[in-house]
Amino acid sequence: MHQAEEIAVGWTFLPKPDQVKGYLEGLGTFTGADGRVRRVIASALVQRVEWYAAMEIVGPGPRREVVGLVFLIKFVPKAPDGYTFGYKDMSETMGRSSVVARSTSSTS
Numbered sequence: 001m002h003q004a005e006e007i008a009v010g011w012t013f014l015p016k017p018d019q020v021k022g023y024l025e026g027l028g029t030f031t032g033a034d035g036r037v038r039r040v041i042a043s044a045l046v047q048r049v050e051w052y053a054a055m056e057i058v059g060p061g062p063r064r065e066v067v068g069l070v071f072l073i074k075f076v077p078k079a080p081d082g083y084t085f086g087y088k089d090m091s092e093t094m095g096r097s098s099v100v101a102r103s104t105s106s107t108s
Contacts, residue, residue: 011074016085020073021045024087028055028069035059041066049073051087 017023021043028040036059043053053069074086 011086011088013076013079013083013086015082016075020085021051024051024071025053028053036063040069043069045073048075 024045025040025043028038028043031037036057038055038057040053041056043051045051049072051069051071051073053071055067055069057065057067070090072088072090074088076084076086078084
């Protein structure tokens with residue numbers, strides 16, 4: 001069993017993207033089915049094991065939220081299947097230790 005199989009529950013593995021931080025920021029930048037626009041406004045890849053980000057959620061109207069994102073990161077350079085990069089996202093509802101920040105405001 002290679003490393004990726006040992007930690008696969010809840011993880012997503014894929015070939016390592018050229019720009020890891022840019023790839024993760026892309027995951028957090030989209031328009032949801034609810035029509036609200038989500039975009040990463042700041043992020044940091046910490047020691048290649050954690051990624052933290054602030055995501056702005058806008059709309060409809062003047063409604064605006066900023067939420068924290070936390071992803072665990074794993075590199076498996078010798079994975080025989082070529083899936084050498086893995087991430088596991090965590091939400092604010094997963095417990096107190098995973099909360100980074102949350103702010104809600106209305107803009108005028």
